[in-house]
Amino acid sequence: MAVVTHVLPLGQAQLSRYGSVAYADQMSIHTEDSALMLRYKDGDIAAFETLYRRHKDSLYRYLLRLSQNRDAAEDVFQEVWSKIIKSRENYRPTAKFSTFLFRVAHNCFIDYIRRNKRHTHNSAIDPDSRPNPGDEPELTTEKEFARRRMTDALRTLPEEQRDVFLLYEEAGLSIDAIATATGVNRETTKSRLRYAVNKLKLALTEPENNDDGYA
Amino acid sequence: MTNKGDKPPNEEHDPEVSARYRALADETTPKALDRRVLRSARKAVDNSRSTGWGTSWYRPATFLATLGLSLALLLEISDFRVFDPPPDVTLQPGANVFQDAADNAARSVREVDATADESLQLSNGGTNESDAITTTLPTSSATDGQHCSDEQLALPETWWQCIQELRKAGLQAAAESELVNLHKAFPQYMPAK
Numbered sequence: 001m002a003v004v005t006h007v008l009p010l011g012q013a014q015l016s017r018y019g020s021v022a023y024a025d026q027m028s029i030h031t032e033d034s035a036l037m038l039r040y041k042d043g044d045i046a047a048f049e050t051l052y053r054r055h056k057d058s059l060y061r062y063l064l065r066l067s068q069n070r071d072a073a074e075d076v077f078q079e080v081w082s083k084i085i086k087s088r089e090n091y092r093p094t095a096k097f098s099t100f101l102f103r104v105a106h107n108c109f110i111d112y113i114r115r116n117k118r119h120t121h122n123s124a125i126d127p128d129s130r131p132n133p134g135d136e137p138e139l140t141t142e143k144e145f146a147r148r149r150m151t152d153a154l155r156t157l158p159e160e161q162r163d164v165f166l167l168y169e170e171a172g173l174s175i176d177a178i179a180t181a182t183g184v185n186r187e188t189t190k191s192r193l194r195y196a197v198n199k200l201k202l203a204l205t206e207p208e209n210n211d212d213g214y215a
Numbered sequence: 216m217t218n219k220g221d222k223p224p225n226e227e228h229d230p231e232v233s234a235r236y237r238a239l240a241d242e243t244t245p246k247a248l249d250r251r252v253l254r255s256a257r258k259a260v261d262n263s264r265s266t267g268w269g270t271s272w273y274r275p276a277t278f279l280a281t282l283g284l285s286l287a288l289l290l291e292i293s294d295f296r297v298f299d300p301p302p303d304v305t306l307q308p309g310a311n312v313f314q315d316a317a318d319n320a321a322r323s324v325r326e327v328d329a330t331a332d333e334s335l336q337l338s339n340g341g342t343n344e345s346d347a348i349t350t351t352l353p354t355s356s357a358t359d360g361q362h363c364s365d366e367q368l369a370l371p372e373t374w375w376q377c378i379q380e381l382r383k384a385g386l387q388a389a390a391e392s393e394l395v396n397l398h399k400a401f402p403q404y405m406p407a408k
Contacts, residue, residue, distance in 0.1 A: 040256070043264060048256045052249075060244040074248055081252045085259045147239045168227070169236050175227070193227040200232045 034093035041088045055101055062170045065154055076112050080105045102171045103181035153203035161196035168193055362389040371404035
């Protein structure tokens with residue numbers, strides 16, 4: 001098996017993780033991810049399955065929240081993994097695998113939006129806001145209501161700010177990694193994340209609005 | 216999803232917002248989607264394995280085939296000598312091309328004159344029959360040793376008749392020459408007496 005010798009840039013490591021234990025754990029995960037990808041490159045299916053299970057849910061949630069459309073999220077999700085699978089021959093562990101994965105996801109989503117001009121952030125197709133008649137009683141629970149508020153708050157964000165927030169929270173990327181994944185500079189990334197967090201905080205602390213009839 | 220506290224404290228990070236998001240972000244991928252992705256990953260590896268086996272013998276086989284064809288072509292070219300090399304037509308120093316051409320032309324004129332004299336002799340001193348012979352004998356063939364026409368040479372009877380006429384005309388040498396040729400061409404032929 002190929003030996004992974006990649007070392008994160010010091011600045012990025014300091015920005016993303018603080019504390020020696022967390023840093024070491026993350027380095028271990030990073031090395032393991034890259035090693036798994038290299039093992040898959042050599043034909044080890046089990047390595048890919050491990051890698052997939054490790055990142056699939058966060059990637060799925062990222063795309064689901066970003067697109068606000070379950071079908072779109074599933075299409076892009078499958079496309080992202082197809083690209084990862086195809087790129088295994090040329091894979092080099094020059095960055096964290098999660099950075100690589102979410103950069104591919106970001107680009108795939110942008111391509112998807114360009115291909116599907118009809119894509120709109122319509123709340124009617126939002127799986128989190130679409131009421132299921134059979135679940136009406138459950139929607140009144142506190143958790144479902146909180147989920148709805150978060151979803152609505154995310155929907156109010158501009159796409160770029162939502163993208164940065166999700167990459168930060170869901171993918172766990174650092175500011176620099178998000179800047180790399182989205183193709184913008186570090187200051188713009190920081191600014192977008194700051195705006196996103198402030199808007200979400202404001203939306204979540206506003207008095208509850210029961211006009212939608214679900215409360 | 217990241218764990219709480221593994222990010223540096225900064226103004227872009229709000230623990231409350233982060234906690235509320237994480238508490239609610241519990242969606243997982245559909246099982247069908249998992250199966251599709253894992254199946255495609257497995258299929259890609261299987262394809263690359265089969266392709267890898269294919270390319271493992273393809274390159275050496277291509278190299279050997281190219282080498283073999285090149286050697287065969289080289290051997291074929293080295294044995295393929297149909298035409299002799301062209302003669303050396305370079306002029307030797309002192310050779311006179313125009314003089315050689317003039318000599319050849321003079322030789323041709325002399326031969327034509329000899330034929331003309333023979334024809335004139337036949338027309339002046341011959342009988343009516345000799346006149347007929349003169350008309351039937353090709354003048355140009357005398358120079359080639361053929362004294363009878365091609366039509367007469369077609370059958371032994373007509374050829375023999377031509378020889379008889381040559382003898383009657385006094386052309387004994389020509390008649391003997393034609394007789395020899397007749398025996399060569401038709402060895403079984405016996406002229407009627």
